[in-house]
Structures are given as structure tokens and as C-alpha cells.
Amino acid sequence: MLTIRQITEDTEVVIRGLEKKHFKDAKATIDQVIALNDKRRNAQNKLDSNLSEVNNLSKSIGMLMKEGKKDEAETAKSRVADIKESNKSIQAEMDQASEDMQNLLYTIPNVPYDSVPEGVGADDNVVEKMGGMETELPKDALPHWELAKKYDLIDFDLGVKITGAGFPVYKGKGARLQRALINFFLDEAREAGYLEIMPPTVVNAASGYGTGQLPDKEGQMYHCNLDDLYLIPTAEVPVTNIYRDVILDEKQLPIKNCAYTQCFRREAGSYGKDVRGLNRLHEFSKIEIVRIDKPEHSKESHQEMLNHVEGLLKKLELPYRILRLCGGDMSFTAALCFDFEVYSEAQQRWLEVSSVSNFDSYQANRLKCRYRTANKKTELCHTLNGSALALPRIVAALLENNQTPEGIRIPKALVPYCGFDMID
Structure with a gap:
């Protein structure tokens, strides 16, 4: 606010x-x-x-x-x-x-920084950097939903039976790959100095207002009417709300938290080829990194978070690009945002896997999240967060980009977590 x-x-x-x-x-x-x-x-x-x-x-x-x-x-x-x-x-x-x-x-969104480019939508975003390993696939390369069926990794039809579309069931090595990625991302975050949090996956309305999901995105969240609680769309909501109505000491900053949670999004209005398989789900796993910082240090923190996410994609050996979002494509609450996308060779398209945002004092003002300076003056904090990383499209890209005639190769960094180096 x-x-x-x-x-x-x-x-x-x-x-x-x-x-x-x-x-x-x-x-x-x-x-x-x-x-x-x-x-x-x-x-x-x-x-x-x-x-x-x-x-x-x-x-x-x-x-x-x-x-x-x-x-x-x-x-x-x-x-x-x-x-x-x-x-x-x-x-x-x-x-x-x-x-x-x-x-x-x-009802008023955050004001973007001067460094945010003008633009109306995704086509106006600026590519800041491209990296990762080039991929050469077999001529008969398959999209991930076909690979999931071929190797019995993910059952989309069973998810429809149990719940509905957008709630897949992971099986065997597919489930183990999910768990491996979760542990890998959490270990990387902890090594980078983030304190692991295991928060609730349902929050009250005050928490939704605190981080800006309410009243802007109530139509995209699952609402438990009887108890007036919301299923979280991201761990950003419960983790950042830890610091609602809190006055921190300057020496405590920056605070660095990470959390693995299931995330829930209604994704109302989504349809077509862009939602096939794992491309867009109603329930998915994600590791979130959250920072609470002093205003003069938040831009440095933002860059450190960008470097962290980029490092994860390098270790996963995936082709990626970093986008600076234009004003028209930014979230309601962000002052500056970079998206990370990985390239899917089989689908011939880029898949968003992370958004890393600096919210300036916008969320902190809603949250009443403040810190006390050395001279006892109380100031609003800055809040930042990012996906590190969201799993579904990472899994999609890993399956598609690493398919070989012998099976699907597992990146070296994940092998110790998976317990296998090939899906065959």
C-alpha cells in the first residue's frame, strides 16, 4: 500500500x-x-x-x-x-x-521503479540475459505429458478422477524426482543463508491483505467459505505475514527465509495448449525465498536473489533467460520484477519458472512491518521474494530437454537426491 x-x-x-x-x-x-x-x-x-x-x-x-x-x-x-x-x-x-x-x-497498485520499461504486456518485456546449456533432442522428441505417460511418471487422468483437471498424481520416479527437486532447492537456499520455515498452507483474510493478494486476486484463490480462510497461492503469503505488526531491530536485517509449500491457484480463464500437462496447474509444489530488508540494502538483496535463482538453473543444466518485466506485465504489488524462463525444446516455447520481485515499502506498509534504527527512529522495511523454484515447469523442461534414445537423463546435481541417473 x-x-x-x-x-x-x-x-x-x-x-x-x-x-x-x-x-x-x-x-x-x-x-x-x-x-x-x-x-x-x-x-x-x-x-x-x-x-x-x-x-x-x-x-x-x-x-x-x-x-x-x-x-x-x-x-x-x-x-x-x-x-x-x-x-x-x-x-x-x-x-x-x-x-x-x-x-x-x-485498490491502488505499487509504483514501479524508473528502471521498469514501458509496455502493455509480455511482448514488451526486456530480455536481460540468456544462458544455460544448448539442447539437441532426438527427431522423435516428445512433450513432457507424453514422456510422463511413456515412463509412468505422472498420471493426469487419475488426478482428474480424484479431484479435477490441474491436480496431477506423481508416481514412482516421477514422485522421487519431485521430492529430489524440493530437497535440492531447500538445501541450496539454506546454504545461501536462508532460514527454513514450514508455514501453514491456509491463511486468514488479514494475511491476504498484508501481502496484497486481497482485494486484488481473491478470484484466483481457493476460499474456504465456512471458516473464511484461503488456500495459499504461494509461500510468500504466510512467510511474509510472520512479520505483520512487528517492529524489528535494525541489526536483525536482512531477514532471509525460505519455505517449501504446496500452492493453490484457481487459474480461472486458463485454457488451450498453454495449460497442457504441467504447464499450468491448480496445485503445485514451490520453494519460495523471502527477504525483509532496510530500504538502502534492498536493491542489493534483490540482485543476490536473482543470482541465487540463476545459479539453480545453471546447476540443473537448463537453457534459461531473464526478463525485466514492463509496467503492464508486473504484478499489482511489485515495484521491480524479473522473470526466469526455461526453454522447452519439445514444445518449442519458453516456460516461466520464477518471478523475483522487490516490493519496496508497499507490502510493509500494509503489514505494518517496521524496523527501529540505531537512533530509535521507526521506519518501514522493504520486502522481497522469489520462486526458487516452482517445480511443475522445471520438471517439464527436465523431462523434455534430457530425453535420449536410452531414456531421460538426470542432471548431475540432482543424482544424489534422486538416487538414480536415468529414467528408463
């Missing part, structure tokens, strides 16, 4: 940033926020003025009574009563303005 100070002091910068994200009616919305804030402040000033007058009158009443000026004392008492009655409506007006402003702020 944008801060009132940011909006009032850098109004034009905020409006230009929102326009870069193609936020509709940016100027009108910001003007409305400023008007509500002015209304709230004017009411507060009136309440403060009335309180000062009541305090002065209250002091004078006792003196007037001592001096025998009973009529003047009664007039003062009557004035105090009138002011207190008036304060009720002023307080109600201030509370309403505050509530309306807060609700409006929830």
Missing part, C-alpha cells in the same frame, strides 16, 4: 508510475485519496482544537466556582457539553474519511 506521505509529497511521480502500470483513472484516484486525507486531517485538527478548548474551560470552571461566579461556571459547563456533543459527529466524519481512504488505498 502506498503511504500518504508518498502520495502527497510525490504526487506527480506516483501518478506517472501508476500510468506506467496502466492503472485506470490514476490521477482521479490519487486526487480522491488526497481529498479524503485532507478531510480526515481537517476533522482531526478540529477535534484537537475542541479538546484544547475543553481543557481550558474545565480548568476555568473550578476557578469560577471558587470565585463565586456560578453563572459563568454554568455557561462554561454548557459550552463543554456542546463541544463534546459536536465532537461525536466530527469523530464519525474523521473515522469515515479514514476508512474510505484506507479502502481506496487497497
